[in-house]
Amino acid sequence: MNDKEMQWSFVAPQREDMPAIQAYKEEFETHHQLLHGTSDSTELETAMAAVPNRTFLLKDGEGEIVGMGNIRLGLNLYLYEQAGHIGYSIRPARQRQGYGKILLSQLLSVASFAGMEKVLIVCKRDNLASRRLIESLEPEKEKSEDPELCRYWFFLETRKEA
Numbered sequence: 692m693n694d695k696e697m698q699w700s701f702v703a704p705q706r707e708d709m710p711a712i713q714a715y716k717e718e719f720e721t722h723h724q725l726l727h728g729t730s731d732s733t734e735l736e737t738a739m740a741a742v743p744n745r746t747f748l749l750k751d752g753e754g755e756i757v758g759m760g761n762i763r764l765g766l767n768l769y770l771y772e773q774a775g776h777i778g779y780s781i782r783p784a785r786q787r788q789g790y791g792k793i794l795l796s797q798l799l800s801v802a803s804f805a806g807m808e809k810v811l812i813v814c815k816r817d818n819l820a821s822r823r824l825i826e827s828l829e830p831e832k833e834k835s836e837d838p839e840l841c842r843y844w845f846f847l848e849t850r851k852e853a
Contacts, residue, residue: 697751697752697789697790697793698751698752699750699751699752699793700749700754701747701748701749701750701793701794701797702747702748702750703745703746703747703748704746704747704748708748708756711755711756712748712756712759715756715759715782718782718783718784719780719783721783722783722784741767742763742764742765742766742770743763743764743765744761744762744763744764745761745762745764745801746759746760746761747759747760747761747794747798747801749781749790749794751785755782757781757782757785757788757790758779758781758782758785758791758793758794759779760777760778760779760780760794760795760797760798761777761778762776762777762798762801762802763775763776763777763778764776764805764807766811771811772813772837773813773837773840774813775810775811775812775842775843776802776807776810776811776812777798777799777802777811777812779791779794779798781794787820791820791821792824792827792828795824795825795828799828799845799847802845802847803849803850804849804850806849808846808847808849809844809845809846809847810844810845810847811842811843811844812825812830812842812845813835813842813843814841814843815839815840815841816838816839816840816841817839825841825843826843828845830843830844831843831844832844
């Protein structure tokens with residue numbers, strides 16, 4: 692199924708989403724997977740609190756959360772070195788179904804509408820799925836000082852909402 696055939700919505704989280712968000716996070720623990728890209732560590736949460744950021748949910752046609760993403764509208768040293776402007780994750784049971792590309796494309800679109808001209812995405816070198824996804828969108832790869840990280844820059848056209 693391609694993303695044109697998939698039913699999905701890209702929304703800001705609401706109070707009523709909190710139980711579903713908690714279940715989403717617990718699914719990563721159940722599958723013994725790290726929750727990449729969102730506020731899954733105290734260090735990242737602290738760094739994100741220091742800059743304006745926005746969180747979004749990707750839901751399937753039935754309203755189940757299949758992905759979460761975060762856009763940091765600025766960078767401090769930690770975010771610049773370790774996390775970048777965008778972080779995202781896809782629910783373990785829904786991985787390899789095309790949702791990652793939809794989510795990352797939507798996050799980049801929001802960044803463009805927010806007036807961002809350059810967006811940095813950092814991922815772990817051993818996160819092959821994320822690397823393939825990011826590289827499929829043809830960013831500029833930057834040499835990383837940290838051998839465990841890959842760094843990618845997207846150069847965006849800024850847009851205004853109609």
